[in-house]
Amino acid sequence: MSEPYAQPSTIQALKERIAELENQLVEAQQDVETRRNQIAAEAVRNLRSHGVILVYVGEEDFSQVCAEASSTLPLLHMLKDDVRLLRNAPVSPAAKEALFDAAQHLLHRWQ
Structure with missing residues (x-):
């Protein structure tokens, strides 16, 4: 067999x-x-x-944030050139502070 x-x-x-x-x-x-x-x-x-538009309102250096997140968030690496930095906005420091406060409110509003 x-x-x-x-x-x-x-x-x-x-x-x-x-x-x-x-x-x-x-x-x-x-x-x-x-x-x-x-x-x-x-x-x-x-x-x-x-x-x-995408506006980065964080307090950390955006380049450092991108470098740290590049392995876990490849999309962020692709979009980094499309993100505007609040600290580079062509407005007065008072306006930047107001925008930062408003952005912080939006970021925490839905938590």
């Missing part, structure tokens, strides 16, 4: 095919994430044409 087990060469071929498919899956997931980030960045840029 013959054994119902697969030949070693068949098993090896299946293992190689599984590894190949797993690699393809990882690549596809990375492509999806990259494209998702690109779409979000394009959406933010389109919003800017309608008067919607």
